[in-house]
Amino acid sequence: xxxxxxxxxxxxxxxxxxxxxxxxxxxxxxxxxxxxxxxxxxxxxxxxxxxxxxxxxxxxxxxxxxxxxxxxxxxxxxxxxxxxxxxxxxxxxxxxxxxxxxxxxxxxxxxxxxxxxxxxxxxxxxxxxxxxxxxxxxxxxxxxxxxxxxxxxxxxxxxxxxxxxxxxxxxxxxxxxxxxxxxxxxxxxxxxxxxxxxxxxxxxxxxxxxxxxxxxxxxxxxxxxxxxxxxxxxxxxxxxxxxx
Amino acid sequence: xxxxxxxxxxxxxxxxxxxxxxxxxxxxxxxxxxxxxxxxxxxxxxxxxxxxxxxxxxxxxxxxxxxxxxxxxxxxxxxxxxxxxxxxxxxxxxxxxxxxxxxxxxxxxxxxxxxxxxxxxxxxxxxxxxxxxxxxxxxxxxxxxxxxxxxxxxxxxxxxxxxxxxxxxxxxxxxxxxxxxxxxxxxxxxxxxxxxxxxxxxxxxxxxxxxxxxxxxxxxxxxxxxxxxxxxxxxxxxxxxxxxxxxxxxxxxxxxxxxxxxxxxxxxxxxxxxxxxxxxxxxxxxxxxxxxxxxxxxxxxxxxxxxxxxxxxxxxxxxxxxxxxxxxxxxxxxxxxxxxxxxxxxxxxxxxxxxxxxxxxxxxxxxxxxxxxxxxxxxxxxxxxxxxxxxxxxxxxxxxxxxxxxxxxxxxxxxxxxxxxxxxxxxxxxxxxxxxxxxxxxxxxxxxxxxxxxxxxxxxxxxxxxxxxxxxxxxxxxxxxxxxxxxxxxxxxxxxxxxxxxxxxxxxxxxxxxxxxxxxxxxxxxxxxxxxxxxxxxxxxxxxxxxx
Numbered sequence: 041x042x043x044x045x046x047x048x049x050x051x052x053x054x055x056x057x058x059x060x061x062x063x064x065x066x067x068x069x070x071x072x073x074x075x076x077x078x079x080x081x082x083x084x085x086x087x088x089x090x091x092x093x094x095x096x097x098x099x100x101x102x103x104x105x106x107x108x109x110x111x112x113x114x115x116x117x118x119x120x121x122x123x124x125x126x127x128x129x130x131x132x133x134x135x136x137x138x139x140x141x142x143x144x145x146x147x148x149x150x151x152x153x154x155x156x157x158x159x160x161x162x163x164x165x166x167x168x169x170x171x172x173x174x175x176x177x178x179x180x181x182x183x184x185x186x187x188x189x190x191x192x193x194x195x196x197x198x199x200x201x202x203x204x205x206x207x208x209x210x211x212x213x214x215x216x217x218x219x220x221x222x223x224x225x226x227x228x229x230x231x232x233x234x235x236x237x238x239x240x241x242x243x244x245x246x247x248x249x250x251x252x253x254x255x256x257x258x259x260x261x262x263x264x265x266x267x268x269x270x271x272x273x274x275x276x277x278x279x280x281x282x283x284x
Numbered sequence: 285x286x287x288x289x290x291x292x293x294x295x296x297x298x299x300x301x302x303x304x305x306x307x308x309x310x311x312x313x314x315x316x317x318x319x320x321x322x323x324x325x326x327x328x329x330x331x332x333x334x335x336x337x338x339x340x341x342x343x344x345x346x347x348x349x350x351x352x353x354x355x356x357x358x359x360x361x362x363x364x365x366x367x368x369x370x371x372x373x374x375x376x377x378x379x380x381x382x383x384x385x386x387x388x389x390x391x392x393x394x395x396x397x398x399x400x401x402x403x404x405x406x407x408x409x410x411x412x413x414x415x416x417x418x419x420x421x422x423x424x425x426x427x428x429x430x431x432x433x434x435x436x437x438x439x440x441x442x443x444x445x446x447x448x449x450x451x452x453x454x455x456x457x458x459x460x461x462x463x464x465x466x467x468x469x470x471x472x473x474x475x476x477x478x479x480x481x482x483x484x485x486x487x488x489x490x491x492x493x494x495x496x497x498x499x500x501x502x503x504x505x506x507x508x509x510x511x512x513x514x515x516x517x518x519x520x521x522x523x524x525x526x527x528x529x530x531x532x533x534x535x536x537x538x539x540x541x542x543x544x545x546x547x548x549x550x551x552x553x554x555x556x557x558x559x560x561x562x563x564x565x566x567x568x569x570x571x572x573x574x575x576x577x578x579x580x581x582x583x584x585x586x587x588x589x590x591x592x593x594x595x596x597x598x599x600x601x602x603x604x605x606x607x608x609x610x611x612x613x614x615x616x617x618x619x620x621x622x623x624x625x626x627x628x629x630x631x632x633x634x635x636x637x638x639x640x641x642x643x644x645x646x647x648x649x650x651x652x653x654x655x656x657x658x659x660x661x662x663x664x665x666x667x668x669x670x671x672x673x674x675x676x677x678x679x680x681x682x683x684x685x686x687x688x689x690x691x692x693x694x695x696x697x698x699x700x701x702x703x704x705x706x707x708x709x710x711x712x713x714x715x716x717x718x719x720x721x722x723x724x725x726x727x728x729x730x731x732x733x734x735x736x737x738x739x740x741x742x743x744x745x746x747x748x749x750x751x752x753x754x755x756x757x758x759x760x761x762x763x764x765x766x767x768x769x770x771x772x773x774x775x776x777x778x779x780x781x782x783x784x785x786x787x788x789x790x791x792x793x794x795x796x797x798x799x800x801x802x803x804x805x806x807x808x809x810x811x812x813x814x815x816x817x818x819x820x821x822x823x824x825x826x827x828x829x830x831x832x
Binding site for chain 2: 088089090110113114116118120124125126127128129130133134137138140141142143169171172
């Protein structure tokens with residue numbers, strides 16, 4: 041479970057995330073939605089301890105991001121939108137490093153890495169250096185590294201970016217399986233079709249502020265059967281248009 | 285890393301407050317990643333050949349080992365009862381300078397830029413452990429340089445030492461402790477910089493310690509010490525109070541209590557640095573800052589002025605493109621700015637500052653035909669011109685480059701623009717300094733003009749000759765240790781080439797026939813090099829596949 045308590049981050053005069061208070065249930069795939077620049081990545085950066093909040097706090101898997109950063113990191117897996125990799129390492133070497141840092145033994149690392157790489161059909165390239173990988177292949181390796189230690193919480197920032205249709209489907213199936221196993225999956229995206237297919241719970245933010253938080257079905261019911269796209273527009277740009 | 289060094293390193297990691305089970309795999313991962321990056325670079329090179337950073341380091345170590353033979357002579361000639369023992373002092377001081385230079389050059393940029401944060405910032409690794417892993421990657425070369433520098437002098441000192449053998453053993457121990465102290469000391473200082481200034485500002489400071497720039501600082505320090513040498517001869521005890529010779533007492537067991545207290549201070553500082561200092565400076569927790577949103581850049585920026593000044597030297601579409609790239613680097617890339625600014629600053633010091641240290645005794649006859657000899661070290665200009673080509677190539681601007689890469693720019697035009705950039709940013713400022721210095725010395729204007737022409741020809745020849753060897757679009761590759769090593773290596777090679785120009789300038793100054801030969805040969809040589817360059821680049825585009 042993840043709890044945000046007045047989470048705020050400002051950069052000079054810009055408030056990127058403004059007083060977010062949300063409770064994210066365990067064992068579900070939760071969509072973190074919002075237009076470009078809404079504050080999704082900043083929120084994820086704070087929840088993954090990459091960025092200190094200006095005020096407020098949050099707990100991830102029961103650990104406070106301000107005072108128990110190491111425990112938070114141990115409990116999470118993260119696939120950043122623009123994550124760089126050690127490009128000189130092969131896929132196997134990178135995953136071995138990721139596993140060892142998290143205290144896994146060689147046999148476990150090898151077994152799980154093979155399992156995920158086969159799922160994503162990149163096992164044949166496991167001895168190639170990451171610097172020679174395509175964008176989609178890198179993402180598959182990042183997802184594998186994030187899942188290797190079976191984390192309690194998985195954060196993904198635009199995970200489908202760069203993946204072909206088949207790989208998107210495989211990743212979707214994998215995320216559903218991980219959620220069914222009790223993991224909390226926070227999925228940041230602006231591609232609403234994927235969100236509708238995968239997520240049961242939605243958090244919608246705009247200009248750093250919370251616009252909606254709750255089950256996707258409730259959101260649909262409250263808008264009389266409108267499509268997610270129309271609801272999204274109404275809760276973000278639509279409001280501005282209405283105001284003007 | 286051998287098993288023994290691994291065990292020692294693991295113990296050090298524990299003492300410094302890190303977890304060996306995390307730091308050691310991370311250290312091995314960083315090492316493997318560096319090797320892999322080199323392998324990718326090698327595979328992408330046209331001839332599948334590239335010199336690795338470790339190969340350059342090996343050359344440097346071999347040169348150090350050869351140089352240490354001269355140091356061992358000082359161990360021989362020192363009278364047995366004389367204090368201080370100058371051989372020991374020189375060995376300990378030289379070791380300190382070499383290790384500081386190596387540690388700062390190899391680890392400084394990576395520690396300050398903190399790229400690891402972007403790759404594994406969310407892994408359960410503390411900032412301290414990350415720093416320890418990075419330090420691990422330099423501990424081995426630092427120990428290697430200690431071995432290279434110390435072995436021959438210590439063997440000699442085992443015979444001539446006071447007392448023999450035992451003083452050589454204690455001196456070896458002192459040098460080893462000094463290696464650890466300097467490595468961790470530099471690491472702690474850099475961690476403190478990142479902590480106090482933030483990652484973004486620390487990245488800018490990386491410029492000052494990249495590409496061997498620290499070597500210049502140490503080189504200047506050497507000149508200062510030369511100036512202070514007579515004073516130190518009279519107050520030799522003070523030498524033992526300097527951090528770079530704290531450990532000298534380890535090699536001269538008969539020194540007084542003061543010198544020993546300084547050595548004890550050195551050991552204490554090293555221990556405190558590894559234990560308490562490192563723990564204090566490098567945080568054990570998580571929560572590092574990612575790069576904050578940049579403020580909107582101000583409308584006025586000096587890069588626009590520089591670009592305007594070099595505009596006549598960089599004509600055509602290709603010139604326009606390279607100027608745009610140059611502007612972006614002058615705005616953002618402090619490493620590039622640091623590298624570029626160092627050169628005219630160094631020449632300024634050579635022209636105007638060195639006379640203060642080594643007084644110039646000028647005879648009017650010396651400047652009758654030229655001031656090339658009277659104004660010393662002009663040959664460094666060619667060395668700078670050569671290294672700028674690499675500096676400009678290895679300063680990536682990815683977004684702009686893809687657009688550039690798709691356009692049909694002409695190779696000859698790009699090379700011409702690059703030459704124009706070197707003329708504007710290096711040749712012109714250095715010639716301005718030269719003119720000022722020569723005028724100050726009372727050299728006749730026509731002699732100054734001819735000297736400038738000679739220097740201009742020399743720069744054009746060396747740049748035109750080197751350009752076909754770096755057929756990469758200006759500003760296209762990311763910085764790597766290979767690049768730093770390459771630039772240092774190129775500096776050494778250019779130093780050898782510069783000797784040719786030193787000889788040429790000497791002949792030019794001393795013999796009338798040589799002056800005629802220079803004036804006839806230099807235009808012909810430039811034409812020849814340009815023709816050779818045109819043939820080599822004909823039908824070729826500058827490489828875009830390596831754009832990073």
